[in-house]
Amino acid sequence: MRKLALAAAATVALSSPSIAQSPQERLDALYDRALAAGYKALFLCSAISHAEANGTTRSPESLHRWELTGIQAPLDDIVRELPYEILRHANGTIERVQVSWDDEQEPRYAVHLDNDKGCAINPIGGAFEMYGRPANPVASRRRTDPPVVEASGALASSFDKAFDGSFGEGSRTTAVLVRSGGEVIGERYVEGFDPMTPQRTWSVAKSLAATLVGAAVQRGDADVNASAGLGYSRGDPRRAITLDHALRMSTGRYSDTPGNRTDPIYWGGAGVRERALQWPLIAKPGTVYRYANNDTLVAVQAVSASLQDHPPAQLFAKLGMNHTVAEIDWRGQYVLSSQAWTTARDLGRLGQLYLQDGMWEGERILPEGWTDYVSSPSGPQPEGSAFGYGAGWWLMNATDGVPSDTFAAFGNRGQYVVVVPSRDVVIVRRGEDMVGTRFDIAGFTRDVLAALED
Structure with missing residues (x-):
């Protein structure tokens, strides 16, 4: 039985924008929304499912802070506001993530295939059923890695600079x-x-x-x-x-x-x-x-x-x-x-x-x-x-x-x-x-x- 793990409230209208001044601009605006929805669905599906497969976690809030912020225009102005749902199997593993983007169209689906192939995104307008089979409902593999190896001395100072912006103002380091x-x-x-x-x-x-x-x-x-x-x-x-x-x-x-x-x-x-x-x-x-x-x-x-x-x-x-x-x-x-x-x-x-x-x-x-x-x-x-x-x-x-x-x-x-x-x-x-x-x-x-x- 599929379980709804998380649903974001729809905070923006899903119909295509009406402010475009020409048919081409309207098409481009709609296409941008479709791409933004695919971007969001795939990142949420991949980041969360891979983390959970490794025995750790990522939250949608973390994705919105890191991966879904500061991306290329014009998707950056669209992606974070699109409403999404994360659907899970009965054993808790992710089945799919779906992101709504237009009232007349299927949501964009990112389907979790299995732990070795990750998530795949559907073609724009493609129904979830087109995959031909549900995502693999196997339980996540759990692995434990050794503790973090702390740097010392001059190397630790180099690491400090990697995180404090010394090698690029505004850069955002996650790991070294x-x-x-x-x-x-x-x-x-x-x-x-x-x-x-x-x-x-x-x-x-x-x-x-x-x-x-x-x-x-x-x-x-x-x-x-x-x-x-x-x-x-x-x-x-x-x-x-x-x-x-x-x-x-x-x-x-x-x-x-x-x-x-x-x-x-x-x-x-x-x-x-x-x-x-x-x-x-x-x-x-x-x-x-x-x-x-x-x-x-x-x-x-x-x-x-x-x-x-x-x-x-x-x-x-x-x-x-x-x-x-x-x-x-x-x-x-x-x-x-x-x-x-x-x-x-x-x-x-x-x-x-x-x-x-x-x-x-x-x-x-x-x-x-x-x-x-x-x-x-x-x-x-x-x-x-x-x-x-x-x-x-x-x-x-x-x-x-x-x-x-x-x-x-x-x-x-x-x-x-x-x-x-x-x-x-x-x-x-x-x-x-x-x-x-x-x-x-x-x-x-x-x-x-x-x-x-x-």
Whole structure:
């Protein structure tokens, strides 16, 4: 029997806005409300269900304070006021979250599929029943992690600055963690978060995707120099796009916006295959760098067949990343350009895998030399950026005061995993930075490395 866990009072009218001055403006206003509702439903479903699966909690009030504040316009002016319901199974696990946005339309539904695939958002107007089965009503897994490892001395001072705004006025740090010599030597969490509290990775998922590709290469299921499988026939020039091109953001495909904004997939419920794979070619593959979410989605699609037998959850479990979930679209395709949830400790383990060049507890997970591969600027590079780009990882090879072998995973709202092989160090920073603020990850990296010399 479904139980209503929480219902927010409807404080705004749900009908489409009437103040727009043209048919297009009315359509855009309605679409923005639909996206905002999808954004809210998915965040509430994912954050709360993943936290509970890990034995901790998140409340809607916490989500409204952190994840649902300071997001991109125009959704920021809409999202917090939309009424929502959280529906649970009889055993207490979340079944779905639904957010109302228009009197004439179905609510936006985020359905909790299971603990390994998380939540998926319905297409705009799609009924809950379209999923074909209810969410998996299994009880949440409960795990207990070791106590927080307190930083001391100069490292503790670096952590203080990460939380007090010294590395970016208005930035909002939720967690920091440092590994050295293969161990966590310090970590800290803002009130309301702890080692088992997962957050959305945003584009750090691209580095997770590169890791999954590497694992497929190691198994013999993929070749980075082979075609990524785009196009409709042998004569289609997109056949020349390789998996390497996709990882290096150099497919040569058109992007309609910086980053190839993927709101239709993330919040609109469009599928990866219908939205991310069909963009036309406008430059020779391998000649132009263009950061695009869709290129990472292409890379994941290129190895999707092998992920049926070797799902991300399997790799995460092997690495002890027990609080990491790669989520899917409603058609079952991984949205690994952004939609993964994990903890600071799990991201530290990801970085450690690369420090060990793909070896983990005596087993080769990634091909020998994969660390050099992802951290090599062998493709075209970003223009006007302080950072270079490798294969699914950013490069800090030209960053003042940072060792030249440093590379990093970057994600929206201040998600960072910095890997420094020459120092045997991994630095993790999690945040919920608002639009218009930025955390200085280069400055924090310099500060931490200096602290470790004391």
